[in-house]
Amino acid sequence: MRKLPLNVPVPARNARGLAGASAIHESAWKHVSGQARYIDDLPEPESLLHAAVGHSDQAHARIVSMDLSEVSAYPGVVAVITAADVPGHLDIGPVFPGDPVLADGLVEHIGQPIFAVAATSHLAARKAARLAKVEYATMEAAITVDQALEKQLFVRPSQTQQRGDPDDALARAPHRLRGEQYVGGQEHFYLEGQACLVEPTEDRGVFVHTSSQHPSEVQKLVAEVLGLPIHEVQAEVRRMGGGFGGKETQAAPLACVAALLARATGRPVKYRLARADDMIQTGKRHDFYNKYDIGFDGNGLIHGADIMVAGRCGYSPDLSDAIVDRAMFHADNAYFLDQARVTGHRCKTHTVSNTAFRGFGGPQGMMVIEQAMDDIASYLGRDPLDIRKLNLYRPGRDVTHYGQTVEQHLLPEMVDSLEASSDYRQRRQDIIDFNRSSPVLKRGMALTPVKFGISFTAKHLNQAGALVHIYTDGSIEVNHGGTEMGQGLYIKVAQVVASAFQVDLDRIKVSATRTDKVPNTSPTAASSGSDLNGMAALDACEKIRARLTAFAAHHWSVPAEQVSFVNNQVVIGSKSLPWADVIRAAYMNRISLSSSGFYATPKIHYDPATGTGRPFLYYANGVACSEVLIDTFTGEYRVLRTDILQDAGRSLNPEIDIGQIEGGFIQGMGWLTTEELVYSDEGRLLTTGPATYKIPAVSDCPPDLRVALVPESPNREATVFHSKAVGEPPLMLGIAVWSALRNAVASLTDYRYSPRLDTPATPERVLAAVSASQRWLDDQQEHA
Structure with missing residues (x-):
């Protein structure tokens, strides 16, 4: 491959709007x-039809019979298709097989499409789809990660990354702690829902207007279900009204269904999901069950670690193999783990297949080590920031558990800088004094770092x-x-x-x-x-x-x-x-x-058989300090202030980058605090819209939010003008809010006990942590 010239200078600011300037968003x-214009704003072609699907109401079952006569007879219905009507490939799995475009005899989650309808209006298509008479033979279903682990159900083989002898290191460590956590999932909740418009072209081909992050995958899969060469399908994306990973693989099934209906009718077809259907039928951020076993010395320096991360993948692989890989890569976050083992499980459940979401498994992996940092601090009676600073990667302690060397040590200086600019030490003392004199309201504060690898973990995508x-x-x-x-x-x-x-x-x-x-x-x-x-x-x-x-x-x-x-x-x-x-x-x-x-992208490689390599070209770094106030009677809380310092390298557009940092932080905060996905025991999603699923509102944002970029920090790697990525790394800055909530609750025990706080840390869970702290105090007094 021809080596790119790297002698393009950082331009003088004479021509307007060059790289490095804060130009406004082009739209x-x-x-x-x-x-x-979004998909639903495009002028409607003549004879346009609208699509809907009938979906399973069972989590795991065989289809015994399906009567679609009333569907076909509904006014306005032009065509009804099932798996038997697919002329090409039925399976549209993006990486590994397992995703039929329409279920063929077996359903594996509530909401799985089993037939599709084309009608003259959106409403007619949706109403008709509800008239099917389907008889099922139900089968045993695994809904939770715990159930999948117990039954040893996995969509892909489990993997391990290991350095040294963690078992010996743990046995020899002066101190040892174990912990576990559940990390909740997250709905993408993009403003523009999943949508596409498919128009037939000459030679049996189609033109696809799609709201997709991956138009080439849409093109390929549409061609495959139609049984066409790829060049007969064109896909176009002008813009999306938000994606966050939810339109990386999840847009293709809609385009495939619409293309099949366009083939069946010879007419253009629009397929737009209503919000409730979108939430039921499409994947989300994986929820995880994590465990740690950490050995450390009297200063809090980690000597050995054994970490497990287990993601709820849903019924098919989708992108889960790479997502759990990234959770494993980031189980260290910013800390040198010395002798370490990280095991990752890809749990199969009879729920919708979870998928990419901003951070792609990295946030879930980071959560386990950040909990451990807080727990070590409580155990030793130390400030959590001191434990974090002691364990940061630095020269001589700079090789990850998967063998990649951290080459640029920015975080120690960034942590020190934000510690000073946020006045962390004085504010922490003020918070301690406040909590001693305030019996009901308690404050908490945390300063947490982020080290996030930049590159696709699937090498060919780079x-x-x-x-x-x-x-x-x-x-x-x-x-x-x-x-x-x-x-x-x-x-x-x-x-x-x-x-x-x-x-x-x-x-x-x-x-x-x-x-x-x-x-x-x-x-x-x-x-x-x-x-x-x-x-x-x-x-x-x-x-x-x-x-x-x-x-x-x-x-x-x-x-x-x-x-x-x-x-x-x-x-x-x-x-x-x-x-x-x-x-x-x-x-x-x-x-x-x-x-x-x-x-x-140069330099990257990774061998899953050995669990070693260099999966990332470089790391992006950030630090956040958040202060919260909780009500120990109700569990309600507010975020009072957040300070953020992010390294964007030599930023291509500082204002755009700062906007991404602010939005990423708020989205991460929402993931860890308010956004709760609730499933019934049968696997039915109960939170299907804004009335039951709470994304952060303006009133949830910190009234005092301070964001800064590290000045004069060019990327050492030869990226475009030596900039750094800022799309995903800021989301994990929201961990500071969750850690601050734990810190506020810990004040009830004079910071001697660090309560478990699964996410999202809703007021109910915060109140449960308060109760657990009170019980701990009672036990201590009883044994005194």
Whole structure:
């Protein structure tokens, strides 16, 4: 592979909107004016039909009989299809098999689609789908992680990562603690629900408008269910109204169903899920059951660790293998574990298959070691921050349990910096004094770090393509494989292109992501959107710039070294010509003004058989300090203040990055505090909308939220302009809120007892932790 040139300088701020400047989101004015088009806003084609599915009301059963006569007879219904009507592949598993587009005799979760309906209206399709008469032979179901572990049900084999001899280290450690926790799942709750619009084309093909983070996967799976070559299917994504990982694999089934109905009817089909159906039928963040066994000395330094993480994967593999891998990779978070073993289980349950969610298993893995840090501090009577600082990765203690060396040690300095800027020590003493004099209201505070690996853990996904066109008026169009879901990827890539040519940002347009422009793309996920697509676009620009340089040198008879691009001009020897004039001259002289670009992440490798390798190109780092106030009578609480320091490298767009940090933190806080997924014993989701599922509101946000980027911190790795990813890492900063809640409850026992606080830490669970602390105090007094 051709090595990318790395000599593109950080540009002077002369042309407007270059990389490093805080340019506004490219669709901001469309968002606020209501002109941004989503799938449901597209003009409806003539003879459009609407899709719905009939889904299982059993968690695990065989279908004995299915009578769809009333469905077909309902007014407005044009077609009804079942698994028998699929002309191509029935299984649409994204990585491993196990996901039939329509159930074929066996259902394995409540909400699994078993047939599909096309009707002349959205309402008619939904009403008709409810009229099916289905007879089931029910089978035993496993709903929880505990049940799956007891029955040894797994969607993929369990794996272990190990360094040294943790059993011996644990046996020899002066102190030893064990603990366990349940970490709840999370609904994506994107503003725009799952939706697609499929139009038949010539040669039996289809054009798919999809709200997907992975249009190439949509293209491939639609082609497979239709029994077509991939080139007969095109997929396009202009924007999504939020994704958060929920549209990485979960958008494809809708597109497949709509394409099958379009094939059956010869008419365009729109398939849009109502919110309740969306929550029932699509996967969520995996909930986890974690355990730790930690050995440490009298200072709190960890000598050995044995950690288990077990994710509820649902009925099929989906992306769970890689998600549990990442939970294992991040079970250390920011701490050197010395002799360590981490075991990961991929538990099969008869619930909807859980899927990607911002952080992709990393947050769940980090939770277990952060609980251990608090528990060690209570056991030793120390400040939790001191225990955390003592165990941070640093030179000489910088190899992870899976063998990757932490090469850039920013966290010790970042922790010290935030400790000082947040006035941690004085505020902590003030909190202790407040709690001693306040019998009901208690305050708590925690400062927690985040070390998050950046790269897809599936190596082949670490690639991207781009296409750059320069038109004869000097305007530039860019297309790449990344998708825009509100995170600002399009504006960042546009800034990269503007910087490469040193022209104003308003000359650049990034067009909708399309599979017939840039093929075989990876999902926009793993915080790698800017890293991958920015570098691919830069590669394309470098090729064009090399042609322009050679042309200008030859045409105006100067050495190539005397050709440069500055402030919308091309400097050619002693001349300085407008950018557009040089582009027109190049066109008249038959110089190609278009190029594709490509990038593949270097250095990464991982061997699952040995549990060792370098799965990440680099680590992104962040630190958060949160203060909370709880009511020990009710368990209710408020977050009073949060301070955040995030390393974004040499940020491509500081304001966009700060917005991502704020949003990520709030989403992480919601995951750990208010967002509770409740299932019945039979596996039925009971929280199916905003009335029963609480995402954070404005009133839940800290009234005092302070966010800063680490200044002058270029990435050591050769990422685009030495920036760092900021999509996922900030979500885990929300752990500081959960840890602060534990700290507030621990004040009831003078910080001698660290209560278990499973997540989400709802007021009910906080109140239960308060009660557990009171019982602990009573036991201590009884034995005194």
